[in-house]
Amino acid sequence: MCASANVPAGSGTAAAALPSMQAMNLTQPFRGSEAVAAGLLTHAMLRGPRFRRLFPDIYAPADAEVDLELLSRAAYLLVAGRGALGGYSAAELLAASCGPLGAPAEVVAPHRMRSRPGLLVRQDELPPDEIEEVGGVLVTTPQRTAYDLGRRGTLLEAVIAVDALSNVHGFDPAEVLLLARRHLGGRGSRRLPRVVELSDRRSGSPMETRLRLALEFGGLPEPELQHPVGPYQLDLAYPAVRIAVEYNGGDHLDPDRALHDLQREAYLTAAGWVVIRFGAYIVIRRPDWVADRVRTRLVAAAASAGLPLEALGAA
CATH class of the missing domain: 3.40.960.10 (VSR Endonuclease)
Incomplete structure (x- = not known):
């Protein structure tokens, strides 16, 4: 089993993936406290009609569509780089949308963190080579995302996820089994051979x-x-x-x-x-x-x- 990789907020790639106050973009999810400290907004403005609160101290424009990508970016800000977006959140950022309507944002972290409404946190190993940066946030790689989604939900949901990710990113679904051998004993891994057997990366949607x-x-x-x-x-x-x-x-x-x-x-x-x-x-x-x-x-x-x-x- 691979050693867990911590992803500290102030180091390496994670730090690069977090926004600075100087580069703050108020059209995307942002920390309200940082916007106030930078003199861009006041507390009253945050409470007003222009913005909506997604998570504690995390805001977005009130007219922004609250879809899975927006929630996922907000969740990444909330956890401050202490993990990576995973599951359906990672699939969304990886342009392989396959989650059900209303799916929560999801973070995979090597250390325990609390889930909350709209955010699911899964504690699991997070080796550095199973993470990549997409659009300024860290996400699990396509293969790792397929491995995670292939182990949960219904058999149909699992195959849909593996199909979507392998189609968009061009990998053989059998690569999921290589990760299963790397993460021996992972919950739900016993059904992965059946998921891979049913998967076909040629499925277009x-x-x-x-x-x-x-x-x-x-x-x-x-x-x-x-x-x-x-x-x-x-x-x-x-x-x-x-x-x-x-x-x-x-x-x-x-x-x-x-x-x-x-x-x-x-x-x-x-x-x-x-x-x-x-x-x-x-x-x-x-x-x-x-x-x-x-x-x-x-x-x-x-x-x-x-x-x-x-x-x-x-x-």
Whole structure:
């Protein structure tokens, strides 16, 4: 097991990642006491309508969207460099957003610190080579973040996280198992082989992962991911019978995207493809229904082609 690494507030990279009063940016989370000491604000102004309090002494503009990235940056200020952002906070800063709505900010620290509303603190080893700086704050590396998220939550949530991080950062999900061997006995590590087995870094989004696993857990053949058809790629495809399965997200309502979709649909139809699409509600709430509908289409197509259903799976 690797030795824990302390991350003191006044030394090394951590100190560089903390804002100085001279460089204080009041459009981002900031310490109210530092803003007052610097003469930028008064206590009355902090209590007024221009700012909102996120954590003790940590403020942000009142009109700022309080999303996970904002909360995470605020949390990092609160702990003053005594750890690194981890879990869904790290994934957010690493451009691999995969957390549920309302997820709290999360910090991993080698020493005990108190959690509070909106902030989850996990005490764990924090070796220096499992931390990196992103946008002025320390976060766990993509592989370490995948290792942490792969050990908790539901199996589905774990695979979604590993897919997202490995897709954005281009690593093999099996690297998570190397970290498991490094951190022997880590809570939840026993299920990591199954998480890695189900993971696929080609999944382009958390919803694509949900859709793929709906088919997997429904006992259907494994589809090809990101299958090319002319200038387009299909999320999940069964090339032998030219059936594709895709997630239909809210961005498809954008006029420019809608036009692109019409052109894409015309091309795929001309090429003999049938695309089965599902919205978020059905994918999340009724994955069994998704699998049943796809199964019906695949069974009919396989019979017409004179193929057994299992022959449709990815090679």
